Amino acid sequence: MNNKNLAEVPKxxxxxxxxxxxxxxxFKRDEFIDRDLTMRIKQLTVTDKNQWHTxxxxxxxxxxxxxxxxxxxxxxxKITADNSxxxxxxxxxxxxxxxxxxITLHEHTWTTKPCCYLIDLFVAPNSRNQGIAxxxxxxxxxxxxxxxxxxxxxxxxxxxxxARALYDKLANKTDFVQYRHNI
Amino acid sequence: xxxxxxxxxxDKSQWLALxxxxxxxxxxxxxxxxxxxxxxKITDDNSxxxxxxxxxxxxxxxEMVGFVHVVLHPNTWNDTDCCYxxxxxxxxxxxxxxxxxxxxxxxxxxxxxxxxNRVYWVTTKDNYTAQALYDKVAKKTDFIQYRKTL
Numbered sequence: 056m057n058n059k060n061l062a063e064v065p066k067x068x069x070x071x072x073x074x075x076x077x078x079x080x081x082f083k084r085d086e087f088i089d090r091d092l093t094m095r096i097k098q099l100t101v102t103d104k105n106q107w108h109t110x111x112x113x114x115x116x117x118x119x120x121x122x123x124x125x126x127x128x129x130x131x132x133k134i135t136a137d138n139s140x141x142x143x144x145x146x147x148x149x150x151x152x153x154x155x156x157x158i159t160l161h162e163h164t165w166t167t168k169p170c171c172y173l174i175d176l177f178v179a180p181n182s183r184n185q186g187i188a189x190x191x192x193x194x195x196x197x198x199x200x201x202x203x204x205x206x207x208x209x210x211x212x213x214x215x216x217x218a219r220a221l222y223d224k225l226a227n228k229t230d231f232v233q234y235r236h237n238i
Numbered sequence: 239x240x241x242x243x244x245x246x247x248x249d250k251s252q253w254l255a256l257x258x259x260x261x262x263x264x265x266x267x268x269x270x271x272x273x274x275x276x277x278x279k280i281t282d283d284n285s286x287x288x289x290x291x292x293x294x295x296x297x298x299x300x301e302m303v304g305f306v307h308v309v310l311h312p313n314t315w316n317d318t319d320c321c322y323x324x325x326x327x328x329x330x331x332x333x334x335x336x337x338x339x340x341x342x343x344x345x346x347x348x349x350x351x352x353x354x355n356r357v358y359w360v361t362t363k364d365n366y367t368a369q370a371l372y373d374k375v376a377k378k379t380d381f382i383q384y385r386k387t388l
Contacts, residue, residue: 122315129317141312161311162287165268165322167275174314200388207388226385226386231360232369233383236376238350238357 094187096194099143099155101135106152107145114155114177130157144194146178146187153182156191160202171199174211188218192225240337242344245289245305247281252302253291260305260327263299276307278293286310290344292337304328308377310352321349323359364382 099107108127115121122130132159134143146154157175173195178187191206199207207226210233211218222228245253254273259270280289292304307325323345342357349357357376360383361368372378375388 062377077309085323120315126315126317129315133312133314141314157314159311159313161309161322162279162285163309164276164279164287164307165266165272167272172311196386196388205388206385208349208383208385211381213380222384226384229360229383230363231383232363233358233360233379233381234372235356235358235379236346238346238354 072232074109093148094153094190095147096144096191097147099145103145103152104131107131107134107143107155110155110177110179113179114175117177122200141174142198144190144191144198148182152179154178154187154191156195158195158199160199160204166205168203168205171195171202171204171207173207176209188221189225192221239295240295240303240340241295241300242340243292243293245280245291249291249302250277253277253280253289253305256302256305256327256329260325260331263327280307287324288348290341290348292341294332303332304337304341306345308345308348308357310349310354314357316355318353318355320355321345321352321354323357326359338371339375342371 069128108131111127113233129143133139135143140161141157141159144156144158145152153177155177156173159172159174160169161172162169173192176188176191178191195207209222209231219228254277257273257276276287279285279287287307287309289305289307292306293300294303295301305325305327309322309324310319311322313320323339323342326338326341328341345357358379359372359376360372361372369378
C-alpha cells in the first residue's frame with residue numbers, strides 16, 4: 056500500500072467540491088494526500104496501550120465478551136513483558152493502529168521445535184478488506200520461522216465464514232474438533 | 239487397581255512402547271530423536287510439558303497401560319494458564335475400563351492445582367470412540383483449527 060497520489064484522490068472529494076466549494080474540499084483533499092497510508096506491522100510496545108485497548112475492546116465485542124479489567128491489564132503486561140511467551144503485533148497506518156494479533160509460542164510433543172499459536176487477530180471494522188489480516192498472518196509466519204517454530208495454528212468459529220474465506224487461502228483446515236473443560 | 243502418577247526417567251521403556259502405539263494410531267512414525275526430545279521435555283522439571291502414566295498392578299507387577307501429556311501455556315483471555323492436553327493413549331487391552339476417563343480427571347486435578355483456568359484438547363472429528371468419552375467429561379466447542387506448516 057503506497058501513498059496516495061493526486062490521481063488517486065477519491066471521487067468523493069471532487070463530488071464534495073461541487074456541493075461545498077472547492078476551497079474547503081481542497082483542504083480536506085490535501086489532508087488526505089498528506090496522510091501516510093503505508094501499512095507497517097511491528098511488535099506492540101508499552102506506549103501503544105491506549106490504541107491497543109480500543110481494538111481489544113472491539114475484538115471482545117465481536118466475541119460478545121467483556122473481560123474484567125484485571126485480565127486486560129494482565130494480558131497487556133504479558134504482551135509487553137520481555138520474559139513472556141506471549142507476543143503482540145500491531146498493524147499501523149500512519150500513527151493509527153488498525154489491527155492487532157497476539158500469539159504464544161509453546162513446546163509440544165510431536166516435534167523438537169516450538170509451535171506458534173495465534174490466539175487473537177482483529178482488524179478495525181473500517182480497515183477491513185484491504186489485505187491487512189493477510190499481511191498480519193504472513194508477518195506471523197515470518198516471525199514464527201525466525202523463532203524456529205514448525206507451525207502456526209489457530210482456531211476460529213466454524214460459522215465465521217468471512218474469516219474462513221481468508222484462512223482457506225493461507226492455511227490448511229485440520230479435521231480436529233476441540234473439547235474444553237473450564238476449571 | 240489403577241494408579242496415576244507423573245512419568246519419571248526410569249519409566250522410559252514402558253512409555254516408549256505405548257508412545258509408539260499411539261503414533262501408529264495416528265499413522266505417524268516420528269524419528270527417534272524427536273521421541274527422545276519429547277521424553278526429555280516430559281521429565282524435565284523446567285519444561286511446561288508434563289506427563290502422567292496410568293499403572294495397573296497385576297500379580298505384583300506394575301504395568302503402564304496409559305499415558306497423558308499436557309502443556310501449560312499463558313493465554314490472553316485469562317490471567318491464569320491454560321492446560322492443553324496434547325496426547326492421551328490407553329493400551330488396547332484395557333480399553334473401556336475407565337482408564338481414559340481417569341487420566342483426564344487426573345489432569346483436571348493437576349490443572350486445578352496449577353491454577354489453570356481450563357483444560358482443552360483436540361481430536362479428529364471422526365474419532366467417535368474417543369468422543370463418546372469426551373462428551374461425558376467436557377464440552378465440544380464450535381471451533382475448528384487451521385494450521386500452516388512452516
